[in-house]
Amino acid sequence: MTEVSFARSFLAALDSRPVKLSPDHVEDPKTYPPRGAYILPKMAKTMSKRKATAVAPGQERSFTVVVKSLRNPPLDIKLTSQTPNTSVLEIKTAVSKDSGIPVDKMKLLHKKKPIADSKVLKDLASEGDTSVEFSVMVMGGAAAIKNTPANVEVAQGESGGEVLQTKEFWDDLRGFLLQRVRDEKTAGELADTFQAAWKTRA
Incomplete structure (x- = not known):
């Protein structure tokens, strides 16, 4: 027991003394305990890359509007250089001029949902998008298209x-x-x- 008591008192005396290291002391890395590589855990949701936009600061971006219909009548119309404040009604009017479909017989859908005429492109497009795609539903099908008569009566009166x-x-x-x-x-x-x-x- 005397040896144990002596060892305890000796260790206690060592612990009470401050540790003195020389100014040029360098720890040997070989004396460190080995550690395994730390691997970061995978993220639950990957971060999407930010789309680069070619729009200069202070300048409004323009959209390309694509209007498609796989039903009768088939349509595939592209409208370029549309401003963010272009309304759905203005798009329907432009499509009507190209296709002959009356505006009141046309219904535009975005992501399979009907869109009100008062909506504008900036309300429908996501951040960084440069194009907006619509599908069109024509009430009455091909029968709703206005056919231009072969003989058009020329307006009479003043001209030039x-x-x-x-x-x-x-x-x-x-x-x-x-x-x-x-x-x-x-x-x-x-x-x-x-x-x-x-x-x-x-």
Whole structure:
């Protein structure tokens, strides 16, 4: 027992003394216990790569709109350079001009869901998307397409420069500009500018 007591007191005395290391002390790495490589756990969901966009800062991106229909009548129409504020109604109007399908007989679907005419492209596109695809449903099928008559009656009356002298022409132009810019003051200023430029030219 005396040996055990001596060993305990000796170890206690060693523990009470501070450890002194020389300033140039270097630990030998070979004395470290071996450790296995640490492998990071796999993520539950992989991170998607961010799509690079070619849009300059402060510039609005444009969309390519694709309208398809596998049913009768088959359609595959592509509209390029569409702004983010282009509405579904404007897309339907453009498709109607190309296909002859009346706007009121056309229903656009995005991801198999009907889309209201008031929706715009930026509400439907995801971040980084440059194209939006629609499928079209035509009420009445091919029978709804307007067929252009072979013999079109030519409108009679004034034409050419004579039309530009009439008040009706400039009123029509003012109404068209109002539909496009949606601002009565701006539309009036544009119409007056066009009319003044034409009179100066004449």
